[in-house]
Amino acid sequence: MHLLDNKDRIGSLLLLVFSFTYLQYAFELPIDPTAGDESFNARTLPIGLAIAAIAFALIELFFSARRVDENRISEAVQGFSWIPTLSLVLLMVVYSLLFSKLGFVLSSYLFLHASFLTLGERRIFLSGFIAASLVVFLWLMLTRVFGIFLDSGDLYRFLFGLVS
Amino acid sequence: MIEGILTGLYTAFSPINLMMVLMGCFAGTFIGMLPGLGPVSAIALMIPITYGLDPASGLILIAGVYYGAIFGGSTSAILINAPGVSGAVATAFDGYPLAQSGQAGKALAIAAYSSFSGGTIGALLLFAFVPFLAQVSLSFQSADYFALMLFGCTAIAAFSGKGQVVKAILMTLLGLMLATVGEDPSGIQRFTFGNPDLYDGISFLLLSMATFALAEALIVVLKGTSDSHAASAMESKNLGSLKLSRQEAKDIAPTVGRSSILGFFVGILPGAGATIASFLAYGMERNLAPDEKKGEFGAGSHRGLAAPETANNAASTGSFVPLLTLGIPGSATTAVMLGALLSYGIQPGPRLYIDNPAVFWSVIISMYVGNVFLLVLNLPLIPYISKLLRVSRQFLTPIILFFSLMGVYLVSFNTFDLTIMVLIAVLAVIFRILNYPLAPLLLGFILGGMLEDNLRRALLIWDGSFTFLWQRPITLTIMVITLLTLCVPLISTVRDSRRAGRSDSVSA
Amino acid sequence: MRELKRIRYTCLVVLLLFAASATNSYAAERIHFLIPGGAGGGWDSTARGVGEALARSGIVEVASYENLSGGGGSRALSHLIETAERQENTLMISSSPIILRSLRKIYPQSYHDVVAVASVVVDYGAFVVRNDSPYKSWQDVIEGFLENPRGVNVAGGSSRASMDHIVAALAFNKSGVNAKQLKYIPYNAGGHAMVGLLSGETQLLSTGLSEAIALAEQGEVRILAMTAPERLDRVPNIPTLAEQGVPAVFSNWRGFFAAPGTTAEQLIQFETLLSELYETDEWKVIRENRGWTDFFVVGDEFSAFLDQQEEDMSALLRELGLLN
Numbered sequence: 002m003h004l005l006d007n008k009d010r011i012g013s014l015l016l017l018v019f020s021f022t023y024l025q026y027a028f029e030l031p032i033d034p035t036a037g038d039e040s041f042n043a044r045t046l047p048i049g050l051a052i053a054a055i056a057f058a059l060i061e062l063f064f065s066a067r068r069v070d071e072n073r074i075s076e077a078v079q080g081f082s083w084i085p086t087l088s089l090v091l092l093m094v095v096y097s098l099l100f101s102k103l104g105f106v107l108s109s110y111l112f113l114h115a116s117f118l119t120l121g122e123r124r125i126f127l128s129g130f131i132a133a134s135l136v137v138f139l140w141l142m143l144t145r146v147f148g149i150f151l152d153s154g155d156l157y158r159f160l161f162g163l164v165s
Numbered sequence: 166m167i168e169g170i171l172t173g174l175y176t177a178f179s180p181i182n183l184m185m186v187l188m189g190c191f192a193g194t195f196i197g198m199l200p201g202l203g204p205v206s207a208i209a210l211m212i213p214i215t216y217g218l219d220p221a222s223g224l225i226l227i228a229g230v231y232y233g234a235i236f237g238g239s240t241s242a243i244l245i246n247a248p249g250v251s252g253a254v255a256t257a258f259d260g261y262p263l264a265q266s267g268q269a270g271k272a273l274a275i276a277a278y279s280s281f282s283g284g285t286i287g288a289l290l291l292f293a294f295v296p297f298l299a300q301v302s303l304s305f306q307s308a309d310y311f312a313l314m315l316f317g318c319t320a321i322a323a324f325s326g327k328g329q330v331v332k333a334i335l336m337t338l339l340g341l342m343l344a345t346v347g348e349d350p351s352g353i354q355r356f357t358f359g360n361p362d363l364y365d366g367i368s369f370l371l372l373s374m375a376t377f378a379l380a381e382a383l384i385v386v387l388k389g390t391s392d393s394h395a396a397s398a399m400e401s402k403n404l405g406s407l408k409l410s411r412q413e414a415k416d417i418a419p420t421v422g423r424s425s426i427l428g429f430f431v432g433i434l435p436g437a438g439a440t441i442a443s444f445l446a447y448g449m450e451r452n453l454a455p456d457e458k459k460g461e462f463g464a465g466s467h468r469g470l471a472a473p474e475t476a477n478n479a480a481s482t483g484s485f486v487p488l489l490t491l492g493i494p495g496s497a498t499t500a501v502m503l504g505a506l507l508s509y510g511i512q513p514g515p516r517l518y519i520d521n522p523a524v525f526w527s528v529i530i531s532m533y534v535g536n537v538f539l540l541v542l543n544l545p546l547i548p549y550i551s552k553l554l555r556v557s558r559q560f561l562t563p564i565i566l567f568f569s570l571m572g573v574y575l576v577s578f579n580t581f582d583l584t585i586m587v588l589i590a591v592l593a594v595i596f597r598i599l600n601y602p603l604a605p606l607l608l609g610f611i612l613g614g615m616l617e618d619n620l621r622r623a624l625l626i627w628d629g630s631f632t633f634l635w636q637r638p639i640t641l642t643i644m645v646i647t648l649l650t651l652c653v654p655l656i657s658t659v660r661d662s663r664r665a666g667r668s669d670s671v672s673a
Numbered sequence: 674m675r676e677l678k679r680i681r682y683t684c685l686v687v688l689l690l691f692a693a694s695a696t697n698s699y700a701a702e703r704i705h706f707l708i709p710g711g712a713g714g715g716w717d718s719t720a721r722g723v724g725e726a727l728a729r730s731g732i733v734e735v736a737s738y739e740n741l742s743g744g745g746g747s748r749a750l751s752h753l754i755e756t757a758e759r760q761e762n763t764l765m766i767s768s769s770p771i772i773l774r775s776l777r778k779i780y781p782q783s784y785h786d787v788v789a790v791a792s793v794v795v796d797y798g799a800f801v802v803r804n805d806s807p808y809k810s811w812q813d814v815i816e817g818f819l820e821n822p823r824g825v826n827v828a829g830g831s832s833r834a835s836m837d838h839i840v841a842a843l844a845f846n847k848s849g850v851n852a853k854q855l856k857y858i859p860y861n862a863g864g865h866a867m868v869g870l871l872s873g874e875t876q877l878l879s880t881g882l883s884e885a886i887a888l889a890e891q892g893e894v895r896i897l898a899m900t901a902p903e904r905l906d907r908v909p910n911i912p913t914l915a916e917q918g919v920p921a922v923f924s925n926w927r928g929f930f931a932a933p934g935t936t937a938e939q940l941i942q943f944e945t946l947l948s949e950l951y952e953t954d955e956w957k958v959i960r961e962n963r964g965w966t967d968f969f970v971v972g973d974e975f976s977a978f979l980d981q982q983e984e985d986m987s988a989l990l991r992e993l994g995l996l997n
Binding site: 030046054057058093152 | 195196210213331332334335338339341342345349351352353355356379383386387388389558559560562563564566567570571574575578580583584586587590591594595596598599600601617620621624625629
């Protein structure tokens with residue numbers, strides 16, 4: 002584990018893995034059969050990029066091998082607040098999944114209010130009021146003033162009928 | 166010409182039109198501040214509203230909206246690191262760090278002054294040279310654009326501090342690789358894995374919101390309260406202050422001058438535009454800066470903020486040259502502007518300038534009036550806008566996340582994009598922790614598509630031979646400049662280190 | 674304190690009522706446009722132009738617009754199919770590429786899966802050269818091509834195998850030369866392709882007629898030929914390919930589709946709505962400013978027209994080797 006506890010090494014390994022995968026797919030890209038005489042086709046650039054990236058990732062890996070005790074990840078992440086960050090990420094994913102179910106207004110309100118509370122806000126009513134008024138204001142501006150269509154959501158349609 | 170200009174001025178300053186420009190600036194600033202809704206959507210949304218107005222008022226409203234949206238975009242780039250349009254990416258490089266150090270007002274003021282100056286110098290250049298400029302914008306071919314994009318890539322040097330060169334190159338390559346997703350110019354789907362949501366490629370907005378705005382907001386949460394420095398900076402009394410010292414103003418003046426001219430001429434080229442202009446200006450300023458100032462770039466340099474802001478506004482003015490003198494839109498923004506002009510029955514083209522100079526100049530003057538009013542209107546608002554940063558973190562962070570997600574959703578209306586965005590943001594956070602710079606990723610991504618398109622066109626046209634690199638004078642010139650930009654710092658570093666080595670051996 | 678609470682509560686109720694009343698209008702008075710591309714594009718401006726004329730002339734009360742870009746336009750199509758039961762007031766705008774992309778399997782669905790309502794406007798393919806070009810007629814282009822196929826670079830504003838390329842291939846094919854040899858240079862927008870032509874790196878431009886007319890009127894370029902069946906009243910001096918002995922006719926229509934399961938009654942309602950549109954002055958103004966040509970083909974006739982176009986295109990794609 003000690004060997005992997007280095008920023009440069011992990012970073013270049015990540016990019017190396019990505020580039021190899023990308024290269025493999027690049028070799029499988031189809032080529033337009035009617036443009037056979039062209040020297041530069043759909044594969045040319047991706048293959049070139051992947052090879053360059055692999056080369057540079059190897060260089061970075063090589064140099065990181067000489068700086069064994071620098072740039073420790075374990076030092077960099079000391080004192081990080083993982084729980085609120087991961088909760089926020091989770092909330093964003095849930096928000097994106099619930100968006101079309103609950104509609105813009107409700108899902109955005111829930112997302113905002115939940116995130117406020119996640120980040121340590123204690124005043125439930127105040128934060129709820131801020132979330133609600135922000136969402137309603139934005140909704141009014143977007144739909145009524147600028148005429149942008151926002152999905153009202155499956156729940157709304159279930160409750161109030163099918164008119165979209 | 167003079168008569169045309171006077172008529173233009175006269176119409177622009179009628180009370181009803183002043184009202185229009187005011188409304189336009191407000192609406193534009195508001196729309197532009199939502200990341201994702203840039204000048205293109207702002208104008209597209211306004212066109213139906215202006216159907217009933219007479220052309221002069223409609224045009225002036227559009228002008229206000231246009232400049233408002235550009236300024237709004239810079240505002241969100243500076244305050245919350247959310248560049249919603251590609252022209253504002255370089256603005257975020259130095260604008261955001263400056264705002265974070267407690268000088269949000271100053272950052273916004275520099276942005277406002279420099280974009281105003283860029284627009285003004287651009288307009289002056291337009292007045293002086295308009296008859297000759299049409300030819301300039303047609304002198305560039307795909308081969309030359311390829312060279313220009315390559316030159317744009319040298320701007321990554323600006324992000325490669327000590328020991329970061331390889332990392333910056335790697336991230337640029339990653340950006341270039343991400344740009345290949347979607348349909349290629351020969352009509353082949355690349356890296357879409359049969360998923361229709363990927364056919365059009367990854368959108369710029371999604372990538373920039375995920376890697377800049379979302380990642381930054383998450384990092385702030387991750388570092389938690391331990392980072393009290395930022396918090397105290399926000400409490401600073403100068404947060405909303407616009408004041409620039411005389412020395413500071415003197416310092417950015419030459420930058421503004423250089424960047425305006427560079428931006429204007431890049432803007433004239435229909436295949437380049439404001440984004441390339443802002444990157445080139447940023448790169449140029451860093452290369453010209455004295456060594457002790459180079460380190461400031463990316464950490465809140467005034468010049469680093471003024472350069473791209475000036476250049477992108479001068480470029481926007483420049484992009485009116487192909488639009489008005491040739492009737493050719495060079496960018497999405499000018500395309501929607503063309504739509505607006507057509508809906509007022511104005512057909513831009515060479516004849517417009519010859520047959521109907523009054524209309525021609527009133528279009529240009531309306532745009533300029535928009536530029537002036539924006540400055541007049543927004544300067545007094547800056548102290549209030551910048552106080553936004555004083556909103557406490559537990560409210561501000563979720564709101565930033567929400568607006569970034571909304572911005573992407575409002576363009577694609579696809580919740581799949583939101584999920585992808587969160588995924589990319591998480592990866593971006595990991596790269597940030599590993600100390601890999603993300604700006605080159607975005608730079609590579611933006612330039613990647615254009616780089617490949619132009620290279621492939623050039624090769625097709627030259628029947629697969631690379632001879633265009635030295636047979637076309639413009640291409641050759643740009644390639645030589647590119648090589649010089651890359652080599653000169655390298656040579657001087659080698660010389661310095663050799664000198665340093667020698668002095669070491671002497672002292673030993 | 675209690676007073677404040679009551680005011681707040683009243684505000685909330687009023688807001689909710691406002692929201693509810695705004696969304697619950699009667700079916701016949703509102704029309705919803707589904708646009709497969711982003712704001713500001715060609716589909717968008719046509720749909721908004723039609724909607725604006727309908728609303729301003731009072732034919733419908735409210736017109737709303739939903740931009741659903743993505744998947745090269747296929748997202749809007751699948752959305753219309755998947756949510757058909759709640760799309761009874763919805764018209765999706767589309768144009769010839771819907772056929773092309775379905776044939777090339779870029780779209781999982783095709784226009785057969787939705788209900789064709791009517792086409793409203795049409796644009797034709799145009800072939801444009803610079804003023805100083807040695808080509809004076811379409812015949813000159815073909816002769817030049819026969820002499821040296823690599824010497825005629827054809828610019829277009831979309832990728833290979835999409836609209837501009839296919840229209841050019843059609844014209845060359847019908848001129849009796851091998852369109853497989855065509856050197857097509859793709860640009861990413863019509864405007865950029867025009868710059869390519871004017872900068873001298875390409876010799877011929879394949880583009881939409883309305884876009885070309887504007888520039889030809891400005892005296893920058895000449896239009897050698899276009900793909901309409903006969904000359905147009907608006908531009909009587911532009912010859913068709915057909916009259917130059919090349920039987921290549923192609924109409925890039927823009928029209929509307931309704932959700933699958935739309936009843937015959939509703940269809941008639943849509944059709945009367947659109948035919949009323951043609952009578953309005955609002956429409957005439959918008960159409961003239963934008964340079965659109967009316968092309969009102971309705972119902973079964975529209976479906977038959979689409980089937981014919983699909984057949985023609987599929988034959989051409991096969992011949993070019995772009996379809997197996």
